[in-house]
Amino acid sequence: MKIGVIRFPGTNCDRDVAQAIELAGLTPEYIWWSEENLTDYDGIVIPGGFSYGDYLRAGAMASITPVIDGIKELVKEEKPVLGICNGAQILGEIGLVPGIFITNEYPKFNCEWVDLKVGTSRTPFTKAFEKGQTIQLPIAHAEGRFYTEDIDLLKDQDQIVLQFEGKNPNGSMEAITSVCDESGLVCAMMPHPERACEELFGSDDGLNFFKGFL
């Protein structure tokens, strides 16, 4: 299975994500932002970084590039899409997931390991976990505070994928740090699963997110 790893100017987690995809037993392939035809791919990861220098807002510039049209086509074909950190911000900007990730309540770059509660196991990326299970992943962002206009809709439609547990390091609404679309196939998450794919790094909970493409 071939998983596309999107690259924008300023993306910087692409190689870590490609390594994680390989560890999960899949084949990663880098895709430049100008590519519009993604029909060859079985799934897509939009990695973290600072696409276009976070100008205007994190993810704003990336949201109008040709590759986004290709991603929207893949979503129509019900292929899974995972957006991590800056990738999550981009998915919010283009409206493939509800809500948006904005400047942290205390506006510093926040880099630490966090406990996360799995809110739903119906997405491909969280299917290996039990609902309510606690997992450990690192976060690294200054703009990760989740905000949505309709929190009740998210709850009704089972779209809350991960919530911070024990503390809320960026002031996110109801400590939410990952959401999915109605189908569950498009998932946006601020934590970095690609940085937690081997026990050597402190946790391998992240590997299941990539095995989800299988």
Next chain:
Amino acid sequence: MLFDIEVKISLKSGMLNPEATTIERSLELLGYEVKNVKTVETIKFQMEGEDREAIRENVVDMCERLLCNPVIHDYKINVIPQNMACGK
């Protein structure tokens, strides 16, 4: 005709603005008593056209598609014919 365009982008009323809160705290450190600090981003550019209203519609489109995120932002648009702006 050349138009000067100014787009002012602010967070919707009631939205938490960490930058404004930090500015307020820092001004307090300097001994100033201030409240209700807000930050507004301004984007300026120029466009050629004949019809002010048509230009305005274009800029609204820009705001909705790129310059702002309608979920969190309000915006104000000023379209000024350049000869008026310069007082010619």
